[in-house]
Amino acid sequence: MIEIKGLHKYYGNHHVLKDINLDIGEPGIYAILGPNGSGKSTLLKSIIGLVNPRQGTISVNGISVAGTHAYRNEISYLPQIARFPDNLRVFELIRLIKEIRNEEADESELVNLFQVESDIRKRLRNLSGGTRQKVNMILGFLFDTPYLILDEPTISLDPVSLTKFRKIISEKKEQGKIIIYTTHIMNLVEELSDHIILLLEGRIIFKGGLKDIYGKTGSSSLENAISMLVDKNGK
Ligand SMILES: Nc1ncnc2c1ncn2[C@@H]1O[C@H](COP(=O)(O)OP(=O)(O)OP(=O)(O)O)[C@@H](O)[C@H]1O
Numbered sequence: 001m002i003e004i005k006g007l008h009k010y011y012g013n014h015h016v017l018k019d020i021n022l023d024i025g026e027p028g029i030y031a032i033l034g035p036n037g038s039g040k041s042t043l044l045k046s047i048i049g050l051v052n053p054r055q056g057t058i059s060v061n062g063i064s065v066a067g068t069h070a071y072r073n074e075i076s077y078l079p080q081i082a083r084f085p086d087n088l089r090v091f092e093l094i095r096l097i098k099e100i101r102n103e104e105a106d107e108s109e110l111v112n113l114f115q116v117e118s119d120i121r122k123r124l125r126n127l128s129g130g131t132r133q134k135v136n137m138i139l140g141f142l143f144d145t146p147y148l149i150l151d152e153p154t155i156s157l158d159p160v161s162l163t164k165f166r167k168i169i170s171e172k173k174e175q176g177k178i179i180i181y182t183t184h185i186m187n188l189v190e191e192l193s194d195h196i197i198l199l200l201e202g203r204i205i206f207k208g209g210l211k212d213i214y215g216k217t218g219s220s221s222l223e224n225a226i227s228m229l230v231d232k233n234g235k
């Protein structure tokens with residue numbers, strides 16, 4: 001269970017998250033949506049403890065995340081922009097992450113699934129954009145955690161890899177895990193998501209299921225429904 005209460009985040013004077021309240025307890029797939037700069041990544045980083053909120057509380061399984069790290073073992077995180085030393089080879093990076101996390105894991109199935117066997121000895125700087133993202137995804141799915149937080153996981157992926165991503169996510173959901181992700185691909189959301197959280201300028205302007213968003217807007221296309229809500233709530 002992730003509970004967020006009265007969360008405010010500022011970068012300097014810039015008020016980026018405004019009174020965010022969220023209860024994420026039910027297993028399933030949660031899509032965090034919103035225009036560029038609306039605060040999606042900042043919200044995800046707040047849960048991981050990568051940014052410190054000005055006000056409000058976040059708890060994971062009833063324990064406040066402020067000043068503690070232990071809960072991170074429960075979470076897999078795929079950042080929107082992953083920065084690793086460019087001279088590392090793929091297999092070295094995977095080994096490093098396992099060492100840092102101090103946890104055993106077997107990447108061979110994921111390496112095979114995403115067909116990166118031939119890239120495993122390449123340095124990160126020599127990978128294609130999509131392969132780099134596949135490697136990030138392997139790291140995101142490497143550990144068996146109850147929570148998965150994925151910030152634009154499908155960026156640069158080819159259709160074959162996208163299908164594999166869908167399969168993994170669906171399996172994780174079947175296993176009763178909580179998956180929170182951001183994306184700008186609306187048909188992925190329509191297909192995969194149980195809960196939608198729509199952010200605009202740091203505020204939640206909608207939370208609910210697909211049916212609720214269609215009902216609220218009278219639209220049967222998610223893209224239209226989101227546009228309508230953003231227009232209605234914007235400045
Ligand atoms: N480290 C930072 N320092 C200062 N401002 C930041 C920082 N990170 C993000 N911001 C600002 O906070 C706001 C929200 O950024 P955030 O990355 O959370 O948006 P987002 O919804 O994830 O957007 P996108 O869809 O482009 O990924 C933006 O105005 C951004 O410029």
Ligand SMILES: [Mg+2]
Pocket residue numbers: 040041042080151
């Ligand atoms: Mg982002």
